[in-house]
Amino acid sequence: MSKILLYHTGYQVIQNPDIYYGRKNADFGQGFYLTENPEFSKRWAREKKGTDTYVNVYELELHGLESSEIIKYREIVQKEEQDYQTLFAKCLERM
16 A cells, blocks of 8 residues: 545635644644544535535555554544544533
């Protein structure tokens, strides 16, 4: 595998991601959030009435990255997605 697809859902098409653009009070701090899971990306985006959302797709070239870095990245992402899904389920239970 030399490339992976990453997804970011937002209110506009973003050709060139910028980690310094965005809310400073975002859930995990200011940054540009990506996931390998397009469905998770869609769920993460907050819907605004009358506003479209766009799923932006990016390719990450893995050549040159250490396999240990890729494995660590995936472990972190999977844990964050699980934590988010657990938190979301708890919030729904309280409603």
